[in-house]
Amino acid sequence: MINKGLHIILTLGLVLSSLSLVAQSEKQKKLEIELQQLKKEMKQINALLFTKKKEEKSVITLIEDINAKVNVRKNLIRITNEQANLLTREINTNQTEITSLRTQLQELKDDYAAMIVKSYKSKSEQSKVMFLLSSSNFQQAYKRLQYIGQYRAYQKEQGEAIKTKTKELQDLNIQLSKQKKDKQKLIEENRIAKRELEGELKQREVLMASIKSDMGKFATQIKKKKQEADRLDKEINRIIRETIAAANKKTGKKSASGKFVLTPEAKKLSANFESNRGKLGWPVSRGVIKGKFGKRRSLTDNSITQNYKSIYIATDTNSEVKAVFNGTVAEIHVMKRGNPTILVRHGNYFSVYMNLSEVNVKKGDKVNTGQVIGKVFSNKSSGETLLGFRIYKNDQVLNPEPWLAKF
Incomplete structure (x- = not known):
C-alpha cells in the first residue's frame, strides 16, 4: 500500500498548489478584464483621435493624441507582461502537480498490482471457503467474512482511485497545453505592441522636432491657454x-x-x-x-x-x-x-x-x-x-x- 507519510506530504502539496492556482486564476481574471478595457480604450482612441486627416489638426493636438495612444499602449504591454509572467508561474505549478500525480498514480498501480497477485494466488472459491471453515469459532469466521468483503471493497476503491488520478492527470495535461498556447499568444501580442509603440514614439519625436524652431510661439500659446x-x-x-x-x-x-x-x-x-x-x-x-x-x-x-x-x-x-x-x-x-x-x-x-x-x-x-x-x-x-x-x-x-x- 502507499506509504502514509508520503501520501500526506503529496496531498498537502497538492492542496497548497490548488490554493495557489485559485489565487493566480483570480488575478488572471482581473488582468484579463483590465486588458479588455485597455483594448476597448485603444479602439476608442483610434476611432475618435485618428480618423480625421492630419492636416485638419494642429501639431500640438497631434502630439497630444499620439501621447494618449502611447500611454495606453504602455499599459497594454505592462498587462500582457504580467499575464505572461503569471502564466509562467501557473505552468510551473501545474508541472509540479503533474509530477506529484504521476508519483501517486504509479504507487496506486503498484499497490493494485500487488493486490491482484495476492488475489490470484488465493482466487479459488474453495480457498475462501476453507479460510472460513478453518475458523476456530463463529466469531472468528464472521471476522474473516468481513475481511474478505473489506478486501474486495478496497480492491474496487483502488481501481476507482486509479481512474480518478488518471483523469486528473489527463485534464491537467490539457490545461497545461492550453496555458502554453496562451502564453505564446501573449508573447506574440506583446511583440506586436512593442513594434507599434516604437513607431508611435518615433512619430512623436518627428513632430516634436518639427516645432522646435517655433517653440517660442507654441510656448506663448500654451501659457495663454494656462491663463x-x-x-x-x-x-x-x-x-x-x-x-x-x-x-x-x-x-x-x-x-x-x-x-x-x-x-x-x-x-x-x-x-x-x-x-x-x-x-x-x-x-x-x-x-x-x-x-x-x-x-x-x-x-x-x-x-x-x-x-x-x-x-x-x-x-x-x-x-x-x-x-x-x-x-x-x-x-x-x-x-x-x-x-x-x-x-x-x-x-x-x-x-x-x-x-x-x-x-x-x-x-x-x-x-x-x-x-x-x-x-x-x-x-x-x-x-x-x-x-x-x-x-x-x-x-x-x-x-x-x-x-x-x-x-
Whole structure:
C-alpha cells in the first residue's frame, strides 16, 4: 500500500498548489478584464483621435493624441507582461502537480498490482471457503467474512482511485497545453505592441522636432491657454462658494467650514450620488479620456507644469452632453471669449461640464440621470472635440475618473 507519510506530504502539496492556482486564476481574471478595457480604450482612441486627416489638426493636438495612444499602449504591454509572467508561474505549478500525480498514480498501480497477485494466488472459491471453515469459532469466521468483503471493497476503491488520478492527470495535461498556447499568444501580442509603440514614439519625436524652431510661439500659446484655464478655475470656485452660501442662507444655518448645511432631501441625494462612485454614466455617449486629472508637465515645454482640475474627454463632433446624475442646475457660466460651462448640484456634490457649444437647460432646472443638457464644442483650429468634466464635494475638487463607470 502507499506509504502514509508520503501520501500526506503529496496531498498537502497538492492542496497548497490548488490554493495557489485559485489565487493566480483570480488575478488572471482581473488582468484579463483590465486588458479588455485597455483594448476597448485603444479602439476608442483610434476611432475618435485618428480618423480625421492630419492636416485638419494642429501639431500640438497631434502630439497630444499620439501621447494618449502611447500611454495606453504602455499599459497594454505592462498587462500582457504580467499575464505572461503569471502564466509562467501557473505552468510551473501545474508541472509540479503533474509530477506529484504521476508519483501517486504509479504507487496506486503498484499497490493494485500487488493486490491482484495476492488475489490470484488465493482466487479459488474453495480457498475462501476453507479460510472460513478453518475458523476456530463463529466469531472468528464472521471476522474473516468481513475481511474478505473489506478486501474486495478496497480492491474496487483502488481501481476507482486509479481512474480518478488518471483523469486528473489527463485534464491537467490539457490545461497545461492550453496555458502554453496562451502564453505564446501573449508573447506574440506583446511583440506586436512593442513594434507599434516604437513607431508611435518615433512619430512623436518627428513632430516634436518639427516645432522646435517655433517653440517660442507654441510656448506663448500654451501659457495663454494656462491663463484662461486658471481664470475659469477661479470663476468655478467663486460660483461654488456662492452657491453653498446661498443654500445655507435658505436653511437659516451657517457653516464655519464653508460646507453645505444639508436638508434631509439634499442629504439623501448626496448619499445616493456617493454610493454611485465608479458607476456614474459618462457625460457623452462615446469618448476617451485624453487629458488626465492632476499635475502634468507640458509635452512641448517642460518648464510649464499645470495642475489640471478636470479630465478632458475626446468625443465625436456634435456630441450631446448628458447629466451624470439627478440634480439641479446651479449655474450656467460663460466667460468672455469662452464657451459655456454648466454646474449641476447633487446635494453637497457638483458635476461640472465645460467647453460646450450649446446649452439645453437653464439655472434652477431639475435634471435626471442621462438627460441631454447641451453639446460639446468642436474646435476647428485644433481639429478636436473635447469635453472638460469635473466633480466637486462642497468646494473640494475630486478626480472624476474613478467616479465614472468603465466604458
